Amino acid sequence: MxxxxxxxxxxxxxxxxxxxxxxxxxxxxxxxxxxxxxxxxxxxxxxxxxxxxxxxxxxxxxxxxxxxxxxxxxxxxxxxxxxxxxxxxxxxxxxxxxxxxxxxxxxxxxxxxxxxxxxxxxxxxxxxxxxxxxxxxxxxxxxxxxxxxxxxxxxxLLRPLRESLHGDRVTKVTGIVNGTTNFILSSMDATGAGFSEALEEATELGYAEADPTADVEGFDAAAKAAILASLAFHTRVTAADVFREGMTGVTAGDMASAKEMGCTIKLLCIAERGPDEAGVDSVSVRVHPAMIPRSHPLAGVGDAFNAVFVEAEAAGQLMFYGRGAGGxxxxxxxxxxxxxxxxxxxxGFRAPSESNYAHLPVRPIGAAVTRYHINLDVDDKPGVLAAVAGVFAKHEVSIATVRQSGREEDAKLVIVTHGAPDANLAATVESLSQLDIVRSIASVLRVEGGV
Amino acid sequence: MxxxxxxxxxxxxxxxxxxxxxxxxxxxxxxxxxxxxxxxxxxxxxxxxxxxxxxxxxxxxxxxxxxxxxxxxxxxxxxxxxxxxxxxxxxxxxxxxxxxxxxxxxxxxxxxxxxxxxxxxxxxxxxxxxxxxxxxxxxxxxxxxxxxxxxxxxxxLLRPLRESLHGDRVTKVTGIVNGTTNFILSSMDATGAGFSEALEEATELGYAEADPTADVEGFDAAAKAAILASLAFHTRVTAADVFREGMTGVTAGDMASAKEMGCTIKLLCIAERGPDEAGVDSVSVRVHPAMIPRSHPLAGVGDAFNAVFVEAEAAGQLMFYGRGAGGxxxxxxxxxxxxxxxxxxxxGFRAPSESNYAHLPVRPIGAAVTRYHINLDVDDKPGVLAAVAGVFAKHEVSIATVRQSGREEDAKLVIVTHGAPDANLAATVESLSQLDIVRSIASVLRVEGGV
Missing domain, CATH: 3.40.50.720 (NAD(P)-binding Rossmann-like Domain)
Structure with missing residues (x-):
């Protein structure tokens, strides 16, 4: 020109x-x-x-x-x-x-x-x-x-990943990439409403479609996770590689638990690179609801807005924020x-062509390192904590914090773990549910963003 | 490949x-x-x-x-x-x-x-x-x-402006583009410290240079404002076109005033496009401290982080966040x-070449439409508000909100205006300072982001 x-x-x-x-x-x-x-x-x-x-x-x-x-x-x-x-x-x-x-x-x-x-x-x-x-x-x-x-x-977002960050090594992408579910979770956080009530509001306001399955079950977010992971890690990742857990199971009680921890709950798409248990450089790509601390930049992303948090070795933390949908x-x-x-x-020029040279293996969810927040109703008698802690130890899951609150016969244990393979965490929850002293598991949520 | x-x-x-x-x-x-x-x-x-x-x-x-x-x-x-x-x-x-x-x-x-x-x-x-x-x-x-x-x-940020947003019309870019001053202002906000004290802390921690002039007087931010405005508006804008007011004049009292309004103060670089008073499509490019509401996405940008908020006709609101400095x-x-x-x-390909076809005129600061927050100590007697309001009317500045608080003989008026040419606002402040009933002007700050 x-x-x-x-x-x-x-x-x-x-x-x-x-x-x-x-x-x-x-x-x-x-x-x-x-x-x-x-x-x-x-x-x-x-x-x-x-x-x-x-x-x-x-x-x-x-x-x-x-x-x-x-x-x-x-x-x-x-x-x-x-x-x-x-x-x-x-x-x-x-x-x-x-x-x-x-x-x-x-x-x-x-x-x-x-x-x-x-x-x-x-x-x-x-x-x-x-x-x-x-x-x-x-x-x-x-x-x-x-x-x-x-x-x-x-x-x-894609042009920055496709071009601007090509001199850097992206280690993790954490995104709120579905406006419908973010509207629902923001509303549950603000009003204390349950999922159905918040979904109804979202539908009335035109934020949710008549059939909200693709949004609330995380299919939409999983597709986006695959695209982001492919670009971030120079590796072909498809929707089939993405672990997907929707947010229909998030209850008003879960949100209340999160609030007590100074957190909120978001449906996150996460694409992460690092060595697996055997030391093999690999990626984990997943969509699930997770607790994040209110101090995390993603926690403040309300309404139907989207935001994607990118961590790269040299650039450090980046965030991209804006409207994720609408004509x-x-x-x-x-x-x-x-x-x-x-x-x-x-x-006669061309866009940079696909970059997929890294061919990193994609880990199954069981091998992804995650952290859990677990809320248990337990018998209030001596030895309960020891028994519960023993279950974590058996599955090689290290506990980060425990909060114990007893009211007469009804006692509560709130446990946040350190990072462990998701399979070990899931097995821990399964074992806990079979303990006699555990009356019920009130809430299990994955935790992201350094709680 | x-x-x-x-x-x-x-x-x-x-x-x-x-x-x-x-x-x-x-x-x-x-x-x-x-x-x-x-x-x-x-x-x-x-x-x-x-x-x-x-x-x-x-x-x-x-x-x-x-x-x-x-x-x-x-x-x-x-x-x-x-x-x-x-x-x-x-x-x-x-x-x-x-x-x-x-x-x-x-x-x-x-x-x-x-x-x-x-x-x-x-x-x-x-x-x-x-x-x-x-x-x-x-x-x-x-x-x-x-x-x-x-x-x-x-x-x-530049690649998105240079390429991704080329199908859209950018209307405003508002940025925190200087980490040193953002560290100082965040610290003043958090601790109630004055400028000198916060600057000292920033220097000790390595966030401010021995001679902090380029940062605190806004020269660094003004250079970046010129670059952003050029890209956003397809118009050559130079540092000389940028109105620049540093943040050395921001006091602990100003920050307290901002807090009372549910705001904080940030050193902003602002590049804005729109019709001037005569209806001519033009741009205003400026750097100055401004009050912004805590609900604004830029308000939460703490420490030495940078963030740039972009408004475009079709895309709506976007924000880019990350580290603005460091090796x-x-x-x-x-x-x-x-x-x-x-x-x-x-x-043999080439980057998109410079896009400067729009050749938009750059308005002087006097013709930029801004909003002021003015904090006055006034005599506590009947007719004060009428006299003060008269000054605003004379300069054709419309008042958005007035808060009046009287304690014995010492009364306070906190006024936030609607948007008006900056020259009119400056003239209003000058006239107010000459009113007998105005004992002192405790704080004058520009306001951004829809307070």
Whole structure:
């Protein structure tokens, strides 16, 4: 862009305006897609100046015709139900996919990439399930594959992981990457409500879908965890590699326990690198609710916001915060990728290709080192603590803190462990449940962030 | 990188290892430079895998020879005092500058860029004072200019602004970009200490330099504000365009006033875009202490951490958080840029060039719309509030809230205004100081973040 644009804030530029347009095919025109269309038209002059040529939408694939979308009339001539036909057109440079799901999205994008078209996608499920198919097709076609919108919506997160941190060694990524569950847990924390009540509120306010399974059972977060782990550790990680525990089991009592510890509960996606028990450099990728101290930067992330906490050897602690969902924020990330892909079309440059050289093994959850907070109702008689402590010792789990509170016959033990293999911790809980002196296990939660 | 690396976490790669090295010249080997050398050697295998070829340091320019640095022996043959000679060598691909200051750094980097060498620099003063010289030289030489480390150290911030947000319209950037002053203000907030006492503590702990002027008077933050504003608004902004007010005037009383309002005080760098009084799209760039509500994400940024809050039309609110200074965190950002530049050397690609098409005018501070918090000691008699309110009205400043507290003859008025041109607010304060019924103006602070 060595040309001389006009002064005074006008981004028009004759030399640039004269360049042929970069032609965009949009697959899907729902909440995100229609915002992409609107913003692309509204900011047309700015985008042209930034790219060096105008962007032009040449086709929009939708499931059903007959409805105006993205401010475009029904008879604009742009809408089609033949997505594959649109992808195959010779006059398409960049394919933008905001449909979601594995098929037929995968077939469309593989076709686009193999034939050298640039792809911008927000499809986390597909990337987590079979990112390899896309990356391989991109390599075959020497094509750009951008997917910033697939994780944490508007937050510029993947480009930093993909590029800025490439001189560093990322050791851990801990994220709140699902707005629905964060809204529910923030509300449980604030009001003392139980899960069902908080979910109901979230549904009424439009934060939760009619079927909230993908969110509350952690499927959505697990897909994002796989994408983040792949980028952070230069290793292909798929959704199948991610241990997943949803947050439907978090009770008002758990939240109260957390509060007593100066903590709150968040549904976290965690991707961690380090040596396993045998000393092998490996990664653990998991999604589960966890207690974190209120002093942790993630604890203050309320409402439906997302945030991702990154720890790297040289950079230290970093956090990225913003809106993780919604049509307009997600469209911001999609448009940023479209600008990058369009610039590359003009210059012949390419995005950094997939970096998967490290091929680190992924540990099963049992071999992940975690910490537990366990809340027990026990008989109030001498020797209880000794018996309980013996169970921990048998499973080689070291206890960090114990708090004992007795009220007549009803006594409570609150135990926080040091880090231990999750399998040992789970076995400890199982053994405790079989002790006669343990009346009930009131709460078991994993702990993160240095409680 | 289509090659097949060995399995098992080993980043060595025969095909890539065979490629000739990308040759790096380092200018400066102090705190940051020696960490760059250390990390570059320590992570050599990983960096080679990520780049596709090894990195090799071919020379290090220092002011004085005779000292081992970065783990390299004195007689390594790498050290030289002739920086310009090093830059001009034919066997240099990437020039990394961590010396700082305007000259001779500018001459070195302009020479490097003009002759097509890639430049990675952490030099905020130079970029803010005369970034144009560097960008123009980069355009002339078709060379890469990367400077992630110049603002907010380890935080990946410039790449997101330079690339990820290019499909969006940034409206405001509000940052805590100076760790020293943030440490001092956080300490004043926590302990009630005055400025001098907190500065002394910061000096003892190594957070403040012997001469803290650049930090506490806001020069450092102003340079960073210019760089952020240039990127956010596609407009060349220099240090001279930035209004700067240091934080040496912030008193323990100011901090107490802020606390009473549910606020804290931070030294903020602010870059804002919007229509001025005449409706002209323009930017305001300023550094000054300001009250922000404790609920604002920036309020919780303690210690010497940095954070930058970005507001964009589509993305909404974003925040980037991390370590803004220190040898190792800054080296992380420098190394990320080295990897990007080195990759480009191999592929022939280039970083996105400077984007300055918008040419927005920069408003003087008087025309910036700000809000004031004013704490007055007044006579306790009827008519005082009416007289005071009259002064605000005369200067066309609208009052948001007034709190009046009288104790015998000593009464206090705490006033927070709505947004108004800063010149009107300053004139209001001047007029108030001349009112007989105003005994003293206890505190005047700008307010940000929706108090």
């Amino acid at each position: 060595n040309s001389e644009p006009a002064r005074g804030g006008k981004p028009q530029n004759e030399k640039e305006g004269d360049k042929p347009a970069v032609r965009v095919a949009l697959l899907g025109c729902g909440t995100v897609g229609s915002e992409v269309v609107r913003l692309l038209h509204e900011q047309s002059a700015d985008l042209t100046a930034r790219i060096g040529a105008p962007l032009e939408i040449v086709g929009i694939a939708v499931r059903r015709l007959g409805r105006a979308r993205g401010g475009l009339p029904v008879d604009s001539g742009l809408f089609t139900t033949d997505a594959l036909g649109l992808v195959k057109r010779d006059d398409v440079d960049v394919v933008v996919e905001v449909v979601g799901g594995i098929e037929p999205a995968r077939s469309w994008l593989v076709e686009a990439l193999r034939t050298g078209k640039s792809v911008v996608t927000a499809n986390k499920a597909l990337l987590a399930e079979d990112g390899a198919a896309l990356h391989d097709a991109a390599a075959d076609g020497n094509a750009d594959l951008y997917y910033e919108a697939s994780v944490a919506g508007a937050i510029p 307009t924020p997600t469209a911001s990330a999609v448009l940023g990728d479209i600008v990058a892909a369009a610039r590359n079309r003009l210059t | 289509n090659s097949e690396p060995a399995r098992g976490g080993k980043p060595q790669n025969e095909k890539e290892g065979d490629k000739p090295a990308v040759r790096v010249a380092l200018l400066g080997c102090g705190t940051v430079g020696s960490e760059v050398v250390r990390l570059l050697h320590e992570q050599s295998a990983d960096l080679t895998a990520r780049i596709g070829a090894p990195l090799e340091i071919v020379g290090i320019a220092v002011r004085r020879l005779g000292r081992a640095r970065g783990g390299l022996p004195v007689d390594s043959g790498l050290f030289t005092t002739d920086a310009l000679g090093l830059v001009k060598r034919d066997d240099v691909d990437v020039v990394v500058e961590v010396v700082g200051g305007i000259e001779p750094a500018r001459s070195w980097l302009v020479e490097a860029l003009r002759t097509g060498k890639s430049v990675v620099t952490a030099n905020k003063a130079l970029l803010a004072e005369d970034g144009a010289a560097l960008h123009d030289a980069a355009a002339d030489g078709n060379a890469d200019l990367y400077y992630e480390a110049s603002v907010a150290g380890a935080i990946p 190792t965190p800054t080296a992380s950002a420098v190394l990320g840029d080295i990897v990007a530049a080195a990759r480009n050397r191999l592929t």
